[in-house]
Amino acid sequence: MSGLVGALGEAWSELRHHKLRVLLSLIGIAVSVGALTAVVALSEYQQQQMEEQSDQSGGRPATVSISVSRTDGAPMDWDAFDAHVAQVSERYSFDYLTRIVDPVPLQVQTPEQVRPVNARLVDPAYPVIHRTPLLEGRWFQEADAELLAPPVVISEALWDVYGRPDLGAGFALRTTGDTAGTYPVIGVTPRQYNGDEEKRITMMFDSYAARLDALPADVMVMYEVWVPEDGVAELGPVLAADLRAGLDDSTEVSVMRTDWASRPDAQSSMAVFELVTGGIAALVLLLGGLGLVNIQLVAMRQRIREIGVRRSFGATQGRIFTSVLLESVVATAVAGVVGIAIAVAVLKAPFVMDMFSAMQDIPPFPVRAAVTGLVAAVAIGALAGFIPALMAVRSNVIDALRF
Amino acid sequence: MELVTLVRLEGVAKHVLLPDDTRLDILRSVDLAVAAGDHVAIVGRSGSGKSTLLNLLGMLDSPSEGAVWFHGEPVRKMRRGKLDRLRGRNVGFVFQQFNLLAGRTALENVEMPLGYASGRAFWTRRAAATRMLERVGLGHRLESTPEQLSGGEQQRVAIARALVRRPALILADEPTGALDVETGGSVMELLDDIASEADAALVTITHDLHVAARARRHYRLEAGVLTEFDLGATAGETAGAPELAESVDEPTAEGAALADARADAGDAASVRPSSRAEHAEPAEVAS
Numbered sequence: 173m174s175g176l177v178g179a180l181g182e183a184w185s186e187l188r189h190h191k192l193r194v195l196l197s198l199i200g201i202a203v204s205v206g207a208l209t210a211v212v213a214l215s216e217y218q219q220q221q222m223e224e225q226s227d228q229s230g231g232r233p234a235t236v237s238i239s240v241s242r243t244d245g246a247p248m249d250w251d252a253f254d255a256h257v258a259q260v261s262e263r264y265s266f267d268y269l270t271r272i273v274d275p276v277p278l279q280v281q282t283p284e285q286v287r288p289v290n291a292r293l294v295d296p297a298y299p300v301i302h303r304t305p306l307l308e309g310r311w312f313q314e315a316d317a318e319l320l321a322p323p324v325v326i327s328e329a330l331w332d333v334y335g336r337p338d339l340g341a342g343f344a345l346r347t348t349g350d351t352a353g354t355y356p357v358i359g360v361t362p363r364q365y366n367g368d369e370e371k372r373i374t375m376m377f378d379s380y381a382a383r384l385d386a387l388p389a390d391v392m393v394m395y396e397v398w399v400p401e402d403g404v405a406e407l408g409p410v411l412a413a414d415l416r417a418g419l420d421d422s423t424e425v426s427v428m429r430t431d432w433a434s435r436p437d438a439q440s441s442m443a444v445f446e447l448v449t450g451g452i453a454a455l456v457l458l459l460g461g462l463g464l465v466n467i468q469l470v471a472m473r474q475r476i477r478e479i480g481v482r483r484s485f486g487a488t489q490g491r492i493f494t495s496v497l498l499e500s501v502v503a504t505a506v507a508g509v510v511g512i513a514i515a516v517a518v519l520k521a522p523f524v525m526d527m528f529s530a531m532q533d534i535p536p537f538p539v540r541a542a543v544t545g546l547v548a549a550v551a552i553g554a555l556a557g558f559i560p561a562l563m564a565v566r567s568n569v570i571d572a573l574r575f
Numbered sequence: 576m577e578l579v580t581l582v583r584l585e586g587v588a589k590h591v592l593l594p595d596d597t598r599l600d601i602l603r604s605v606d607l608a609v610a611a612g613d614h615v616a617i618v619g620r621s622g623s624g625k626s627t628l629l630n631l632l633g634m635l636d637s638p639s640e641g642a643v644w645f646h647g648e649p650v651r652k653m654r655r656g657k658l659d660r661l662r663g664r665n666v667g668f669v670f671q672q673f674n675l676l677a678g679r680t681a682l683e684n685v686e687m688p689l690g691y692a693s694g695r696a697f698w699t700r701r702a703a704a705t706r707m708l709e710r711v712g713l714g715h716r717l718e719s720t721p722e723q724l725s726g727g728e729q730q731r732v733a734i735a736r737a738l739v740r741r742p743a744l745i746l747a748d749e750p751t752g753a754l755d756v757e758t759g760g761s762v763m764e765l766l767d768d769i770a771s772e773a774d775a776a777l778v779t780i781t782h783d784l785h786v787a788a789r790a791r792r793h794y795r796l797e798a799g800v801l802t803e804f805d806l807g808a809t810a811g812e813t814a815g816a817p818e819l820a821e822s823v824d825e826p827t828a829e830g831a832a833l834a835d836a837r838a839d840a841g842d843a844a845s846v847r848p849s850s851r852a853e854h855a856e857p858a859e860v861a862s
Contacts, residue, residue: 174697177691486663486691488656
């Protein structure tokens with residue numbers, strides 16, 4: 173115990189004594205550890221952002237999509253199939269299930285004219301499954317289906333047509349045709365990219381269906397269910413079999429995963445990104461380490477008498493080796509902590525956060541990145557300290573005292 | 576009272592092979608026993624093998640022939656780690672050039688040997704180092720670095736460092752070599768006093784007969800051969816000790832071969848054309 177504490181104390185004292193040399197040699201290490209940590213963290217942020225964007229189109233992992241069609245060309249009895257799906261899903265106790273009909277054409281009265289606007293019919297689970305962000309207002313609640321004036325969520329481009337009125341001031345859309353009526357706007361979805369001019373209305377499936385006797389025959393109803401990722405591989409075939417049971421041969425039911433996690437290419441592209449950027453940072457770290465070895469070796473030549481004096485006062489070879497090795501390790505660990513702090517500061521900087529502004533769930537600074545940075549710093553310290561430590565041990569005490 | 580032998584050299588010889596494949600004998604059949612509380616002085620010219628003898632006594636070096644015994648144990652059979660620990664616990668070195676750790680305070684320098692101790696000695700090293708520095712009269716210079724201390728003060732720090740682990744054997748290699756006569760005298764007095772207090776054996780290597788005169792037993796090392804002599808009898812016949820010291824320190828061809836860093840301009844100036852036979856005894860040298 174006292175040996176380790178003593179060696180650590182000696183290493184720390186040596187570092188304090190040679191502050192300038194240590195500082196200069198460690199700048200490279202701190203920067204490269206910071207870079208390595210930042211790369212790992214940025215990679216995680218990037219992954220989170222990509223996942224969220226993928227979730228918006230394909231749903232969160234694991235989203236299972238159910239679609240049905242008839243092979244004999246006969247019209248689909250959506251009400252019957254909907255009842256069938258409801259019956260089956262009841263057995264599975266799904267928490268997040270949505271019907272999706274997209275698109276449904278509506279005639280909407282805008283300030284200038286009546287114009288066709290595509291609507292998307294969904295259930296309240298849809299924005300949860302798809303992480304659909306809101307610029308203003310709120311998403312649907314189950315109770316909204318009971319309202320006589322069904323609420324809608326519109327896209328930002330459509331909102332612009334009306335001059336971005338305040339949602340709280342009773343802003344509502346008016347439609348004509350079969351679904352004529354007033355639809356209070358409760359939320360606005362943001363543009364997905366610069367120049368996104370898609371004018372779209374999202375409406376609750378039940379609100380729309382209540383206004384019509386039956387769904388138009390040419391629409392296609394899809395179902396999506398968000399289930400735990402763990403058992404999805406087993407769930408898929410069983411669910412498909414349950415849904416097919418009781419249907420005639422001409423009805424074809426398809427069950428498939430649509431989320432990003434089901435696509436290995438998305439994951440492998442992230443791995444490549446991390447590998448390339450991490451490799452560059454590791455190379456920088458290695459160069460920093462080489463610089464450190466160089467400086468330590470030169471410093472060791474100057475300290476050879478000191479080593480001799482220490483040996484004459486009872487320092488064993490092991491102790492000298494440990495002390496010199498620890499000097500590098502302690503130094504690079506400190507540099508590593510500084511590097512990690514720099515990486516945290518950079519990643520929390522407003523300009524970096526702006527790059528990930530679309531991210532909904534901003535992950536905390538990834539522990540994996542900090543651990544990777546610290547391990548890399550300690551490893552490079554041990555590597556850089558090994559040769560000088562060996563040199564210190566191999567020096568002859570008598571020659572060292574004469575030096 | 577019979578003294579207990581602390582370190583014993585039996586038929587010790589040390590030789591090295593020179594680049595031209597010739598053998599250089601540094602020490603020849605040296606027998607020496609140092610007991611606890613003993614005070615031994617070894618005088619000899621530069622290159623006579625004094626430092627090699629001191630290194631053997633301090634277990635820093637191993638003999639080519641013969642055996643070294645420490646506390647009755649043969650040193651040759653000890654493993655390196657055990658030897659290092661044994662040396663740390665029992666031997667304190669005082670060097671001519673002080674060899675203090677540059678840039679470290681006096682306290683850090685004196686603390687250093689206790690850093691290799693264990694248990695209570697390790698954990699209370701700061702207090703022990705402070706006490707020892709106070710004992711050598713440097714309680715007010717604890718935070719001074721060697722660069723801020725005079726030569727005499729540096730050597731006192733070195734003495735405090737050598738004694739802080741309460742060693743049984745103190746090996747002083749020309750402890751006054753870098754000091755003026757007056758400072759050297761006070762440093763030696765301090766070293767004597769502290770060694771006596773701790774009942775430690777003190778082996779001093781010197782070319783200064785004033786310093787050698789403080790010892791109880793005196794040895795002369797010449798051409799690798801160690802012989803005991805009575806300095807009291809010699810001094811009585813000697814007109815002036817400084818002249819005697821000069822001649823004792825005459826450089827030799829062996830000294831040049833070993834590139835002894837201690838040979839200084841003063842030593843060179845003292846070279847006189849004299850044969851080895853003239854140096855057989857200090858009295859003869861002075862006569």
